[in-house]
Structure formats: structure tokens, C-alpha cells
Amino acid sequence: MLGGLFDKPLDRVVTAEQMRAIEGQLFEMGMPVAALMEKVAGRVAAWIMAQFPVQPYWRVGIVAGPGHNGGDALVVGRELASQGYAVQVYTPASQPKPLTADHLRYVRYLGIPVGETVEPCDLLIDGLFGFGLERPIAGAMAEVVRAINRMDCPVVSIDLPSGLHTDTGAVQGVAVKATHTLCLGLWKRAFCQDQALAYIGQPRLIDFDIPPSAVESVLGALPPVRRATLATLRSRLPIPRPPDTHKYRMGHLLLVAGSRPYAGAALLSALGARASGVGMLTLAVPESLRLMAVAQIPEALVVGCPETASGAIAYLPEDLDLNRYSAIACGPGLSRDAMATMQTVVDSSTALLLDADGLNLLADLGAAATLPQRQAVTLLTPHRGEFERLFPGVLADAIDSGTAAQMAASRCGAGLLLKGACTAIAHPHGTLWYVPDSTAALARGGSGDVLAGLIGGLLAQEMATARPDAIDSALDTVLDAALTGAWWHGQAARTAAAERTELGVDGVHLAQYLNPVLAQMLA
Numbered sequence: 200m201l202g203g204l205f206d207k208p209l210d211r212v213v214t215a216e217q218m219r220a221i222e223g224q225l226f227e228m229g230m231p232v233a234a235l236m237e238k239v240a241g242r243v244a245a246w247i248m249a250q251f252p253v254q255p256y257w258r259v260g261i262v263a264g265p266g267h268n269g270g271d272a273l274v275v276g277r278e279l280a281s282q283g284y285a286v287q288v289y290t291p292a293s294q295p296k297p298l299t300a301d302h303l304r305y306v307r308y309l310g311i312p313v314g315e316t317v318e319p320c321d322l323l324i325d326g327l328f329g330f331g332l333e334r335p336i337a338g339a340m341a342e343v344v345r346a347i348n349r350m351d352c353p354v355v356s357i358d359l360p361s362g363l364h365t366d367t368g369a370v371q372g373v374a375v376k377a378t379h380t381l382c383l384g385l386w387k388r389a390f391c392q393d394q395a396l397a398y399i400g401q402p403r404l405i406d407f408d409i410p411p412s413a414v415e416s417v418l419g420a421l422p423p424v425r426r427a428t429l430a431t432l433r434s435r436l437p438i439p440r441p442p443d444t445h446k447y448r449m450g451h452l453l454l455v456a457g458s459r460p461y462a463g464a465a466l467l468s469a470l471g472a473r474a475s476g477v478g479m480l481t482l483a484v485p486e487s488l489r490l491m492a493v494a495q496i497p498e499a500l501v502v503g504c505p506e507t508a509s510g511a512i513a514y515l516p517e518d519l520d521l522n523r524y525s526a527i528a529c530g531p532g533l534s535r536d537a538m539a540t541m542q543t544v545v546d547s548s549t550a551l552l553l554d555a556d557g558l559n560l561l562a563d564l565g566a567a568a569t570l571p572q573r574q575a576v577t578l579l580t581p582h583r584g585e586f587e588r589l590f591p592g593v594l595a596d597a598i599d600s601g602t603a604a605q606m607a608a609s610r611c612g613a614g615l616l617l618k619g620a621c622t623a624i625a626h627p628h629g630t631l632w633y634v635p636d637s638t639a640a641l642a643r644g645g646s647g648d649v650l651a652g653l654i655g656g657l658l659a660q661e662m663a664t665a666r667p668d669a670i671d672s673a674l675d676t677v678l679d680a681a682l683t684g685a686w687w688h689g690q691a692a693r694t695a696a697a698e699r700t701e702l703g704v705d706g707v708h709l710a711q712y713l714n715p716v717l718a719q720m721l722a
Contacts, residue, residue, distance in 0.1 A: 208414050209406060210431050212386045212424040212633060215331040215365035217417050221385070224413040233298060236267060239407050240274030243357060243381055244282075246405065247275065250379070251322055251353065253283045260320035262347065263299070264327040264361070265292035270299040271357050271383075272326020273306055280311050287320065288313045291327075291343045317346040323354045325375045327361035330387050335372030336362045344373045356380045359387060360398045367599055368395030381405045385414070386426045391633035392599055393620040402635075422629030424601070427636070427686045429720055435679045436717075437476060437660045449478025450659030453521065454499075454652060455529040455544060457484040459510025462491065463706075464532025464555065467645045468652035469496045470710035472528070475656025475684075478663070483519065485512050504540075511536035514543065521547040525663040528655030530557025531648040538563070548574040550662050550673065554651035555585075562588040570611040576673040577613040578658065578681055580651060586617055601631050614677040616654075618647065622685045626678050628671075634685040638704075640696035641689070645706025653713065654684035691716045 213221070226232060261276035263269035273288065280286040288303075288311055295303060307313055317323075325347060327340070336344055344362055347354060354377045359365060362374030368389035378400040382390055389395045390402050425431065440449070452472055457465025465484050472480050473496065481500040484492050487510060489503035505513040511534040521527060521544065529544045533556035541560040544551060551573070553561055558581050561569065566589045570577050581589060583600075590607045597603035600617050604625035608615040617623045621635040658680035667673035691712040695704040 210425040220417045240271045244275045244278035258320040259284045259286050260323040261288045265295040268326050268329030273302040289317050325356040329358040330365040341373045353378045358383045368392030391621045391635050424631045427634045435683045446478035450525040450663035451479040452477045452659035453481045453524040453527045455483045456531040458534040461532030464648045467648035467706040468531040471649035471652025472656040474713035477656035477659050507536045509536045512540045514539045525659035526550040528552040530554040550576050552578045552655050554580045558585045566611045570613045576677050578677045580616045582618040616681045624681050637689045638693045638696045640701040640704035641692045649710050650688045
């Protein structure tokens with residue numbers, strides 16, 4: 200009966216206000232603040248000792264601020280000292296909170312050196328400020344942060360690098376550039392913001408056993424905001440397959456892509472679809488690209504389409520029945536001269552993914568006016584420039600990319616994947632996922648084409664196997680495909696970059712890493 204007592208919602212993402220309310224629930228129900236501090240700091244210290252085993256002559260600097268983040272840091276320093284680490288504490292604040300002052304007094308009693316000015320060390324623990332900082336760091340405290348950033352050693356921030364806004368990830372005056380950040384309890388929203396990545400370094404969640412009831416008491420009535428992890432993605436992958444299945448049960452994707460100037464986009468998106476494991480792939484391209492596509496993607500059914508003078512698909516052949524497909528992906532390399540083709544796929548009653556020029560053409564039609572009229576679900580996969588064209592002013596009005604994606608999804612009634620270093624995936628009803636595990640190696644032409652094909656193939660499989668019976672359940676299916684594809688794509692890019700450097704991950708190699716990385720992750 201007690202087995203589910205601590206079924207932990209470790210993928211939830213919270214704001215500073217929500218985290219304060221959750222901690223307030225713990226304290227109201229009898230958890231002493233001091234006991235929680237000991238527990239949290241003990242787990243932080245255990246992680247540090249595992250990551251940085253004690254070494255002779257090593258000096259560990261502990262920067263303790265005036266609040267409870269500083270108290271956490273002092274307990275961490277005390278625990279490290281008890282295990283043989285040479286610890287030096289720095290307390291630049293003159294008036295710590297009572298509990299932090301108590302820990303500081305005990306640290307002095309133990310004979311651990313305490314100073315005010317940060318000095319060179321071999322490992323530094325940043326406990327200056329945690330979550331919830333709402334004003335810029337200035338004056339003497341700003342100098343402390345700058346001194347930390349001049350250190351030539353690993354810097355571990357407790358909960359959040361000091362100086363980052365908890366929700367937006369914005370730098371408030373100055374901020375610590377950590378090599379590792381140990382987020383406490385639940386993921387803070389800053390960990391899912393592009394602008395925070397240069398300061399967070401390698402993130403790690405330190406679980407301290409928050410009861411689900413405390414989380415649900417604060418977040419229960421709100422649309423969930425989550426951070427993608429391998430644990431949350433396993434159940435969404437289209438494997439293992441039933442042993443008696445066959446290709447016609449594993450989805451049929453129609454990929455409408457390419458033009459003479461952008462022939463490669465069609466091939467790269469087809470490589471992404473191939474990696475998804477979709478049962479059947481039909482590739483609709485301009486007639487002049489048909490033989491090339493057959494040679495490069497021999498397993499696909501390739502349909503050559505009439506062309507415009509510029510080499511775009513003029514229209515889809517009349518005998519191409521769009522309703523026979525599980526899903527359609529349209530847009531990579533399509534060009535702006537394919538409006539008739541675009542209108543045809545939008546008018547279909549098949550689940551539809553729009554990317555690249557499909558989005559640019561949709562912007563000409565008006566996303567908010569066009570998409571709610573569709574009789575099937577739609578997924579949009581824009582980068583920031585395409586998003587601005589589709590939804591002018593929304594990014595400027597929103598506090599972050601996730602909020603912008605939620606606003607746009609609600610406005611047009613479609614699933615929306617907003618690409619970035621931290622990708623945001625929004626459901627029209629408010630559910631939001633972040634996929635922050637990315638790499639600068641993806642800042643390269645062709646990466647998005649591979650992603651479009653990959654998600655399109657996953658969507659076709661989901662639609663064929665799940666057979667959603669209503670728009671709402673179909674939208675959930677769309678988001679599952681988008682979430683799985685974005686996470687998988689990011690993991691493949693990270694692995695490829697580790698082996699080939701960030702300069703060596705072109706679209707073809709990225710597609711080649713997709714299946715080996717998945718096997719590695721599932722092993």
C-alpha cells in the first residue's frame with residue numbers, strides 16, 4: 200500500500216512561486232526547515248563526493264550567501280570536511296538568516312576556515328543565492344560573482360547559478376557561470392531557457408523525496424509543464440512491436456517535399472522518416488527529382504509531381520488519395536511557389552505536420568484562420584523566424600518560448616513544436632513539454648529536415664497503431680510523436696557531436712546516428 204507513496208513526478212517544471220508554495224506545504228505539514236536543509240545538503244554532498252573524489256592538497260571553496268541556499272552550502276562544506284576534504288568557507292554577506300547563521304557558527308566551531316574574500320581553489324561550490332532571486336546583483340555581491348567566474352576550476356551551483364532569474368533564465372546584473380548545476384527537488388523553469396544554458400553547465404536533478412501530494416496540491420489544477428527525460432520517453436517509443444505485425448500496420452507516411460533548388464531537403468527528411476521505422480513511406484517530389492529520390496531512398500514509393508517553372512511542385516496528382524495515409528508531412532524544401540500543393544494537404548482529413556516552407560505558406564494563409572477549420576490534427580514545427588511570421592508579436596509578449604508556444608497552440612488549435620536550444624512543445628489545451636538536451640551541432644542547415652521526417656514517421660506509426668477516436672486524443676498522439684522525435688533527434692546530435700565534434704554533424708551523419716543512439720539509450 201505504501202509503494203506509491205513516493206511515486207516521484209521528477210519531470211515536472213515549476214516556477215519560483217510554485218516551488219515556494221510546495222515547500223510551504225512541507226513545512227506546514229511538519230517538516231522542519233532545518234531537517235530539510237540537512238537532507239538536501241547531504242544529497243548534494245554525496246553527489247559532489249562521487250563526482251569529485253577527495254584528492255591530496257585539493258582546496259574546496261564554499262561560497263555561502265545570507266539565505267537558505269547559503270545554509271545548504273555550509274552543510275555541504277561541513278560534510279565534505281568530515282570526509283577529508285580541505286574546505287574553506289567564504290561568507291560575503293554580513294547578516295545571514297538565523298538558520299544560516301547557526302550553521303556558520305557550527306562551521307567555525309569545527310575549525311573550518313571562514314573568510315570573506317573568495318580565493319583560488321580547486322573546486323568551488325556556489326551557494327550565494329538559490330531560486331527566487333528577483334533583483335539584480337550589484338555592488339560587493341557582483342564582485343563576488345565576478346571573482347567566481349574568474350576561477351579556473353569546476354564550479355558547482357546549488358539549485359541555480361547565482362544571478363539567474365528562476366523562471367526566465369535571464370541574467371540579473373551578473374550571474375555565476377557554473378560547470379555543474381544541482382537543481383533541488385523539481386526542475387525550475389530556468390533550466391529550460393536558451394539564455395540560461397551558458398550559465399547552467401551540466402544540469403542534474405537532486406531528488407529530496409517531495410511527496411506527490413505536496414506537488415499536486417499546488418500544481419494539480421494547472422496544465423502540466425514537464426521536462427523530457429529518457430524515463431518519460433520510453434513508453435512513447437513505437438517499440439517493441441507486436442510479433443505478428445506487418446508493414447501496413449506500422450503506418451504510412453506521405454512526405455511532400457523538395458523543389459529543384461532544394462532537392463536535398465527532400466532527401467534529408469526522407470532519411471529522418473526512414474530512421475523512424477515507419478512501415479511505408481511515399482515521397483512526393485517534383486518530377487525532375489524522382490529518379491534521384493528513387494536512387495537514394497529505394498524503399499520509398501516515389502511520386503513525381505508536375506512542376507512550376509521554378510521547379511516546385513505545381514500540384515499533387517489527382518490519383519494521389521491523401522486519405523489513405525496515416526499522416527502527411529509537408530514543407531521541407533517545398534519553396535514558396537507550391538501554394539496549390541499546400542492548400543491541398545491542408546484541405547485533407549489526414550493528420551498533418553507542417554515544416555519549413557509549409558509554415559511560410561501557412562503564414563500567407565493565416566494559421567489562426569486556417570487550422571481550426573481542418574477535420575484532422577495538425578502539428579507545426581517552426582524555428583523562431585518561422586514562428587514570428589506565423590504569429591507576429593507573440594514571442595515579444597511572452598515571458599519565454601514555452602509560454603509563446605502555448606499561446607500560439609491555443610490560438611490555432613494545433614500542436615506546436617518551437618525549435619531552439621531548448622525546444623518547447625505545446626498542446627492547445629495548455630500542456631507544455633521542454634526538451635532542453637540539445638547541442639550547437641544542430642545549428643546547421645538540414646537538421647530540421649531530418650527532424651521533420653523523423654517526427655512525421657513517428658506520427659504515422661502513432662496514428663496507425665493508436666487509432667485515436669477524437670480530436671483531443673489525436674492531439675495527445677501528435678504531441679507524443681513530437682516529444683519523442685525532438686528528444687531522439689537531440690540525443691543523436693549530442694552523441695554525434697561527442698564523436699565527430701560540433702563541426703562534423705551534417706544532416707546525413709545526423710540521420711545515421713538516430714538508430715544506433717536509440718539502441719544505446721534503451722540498452
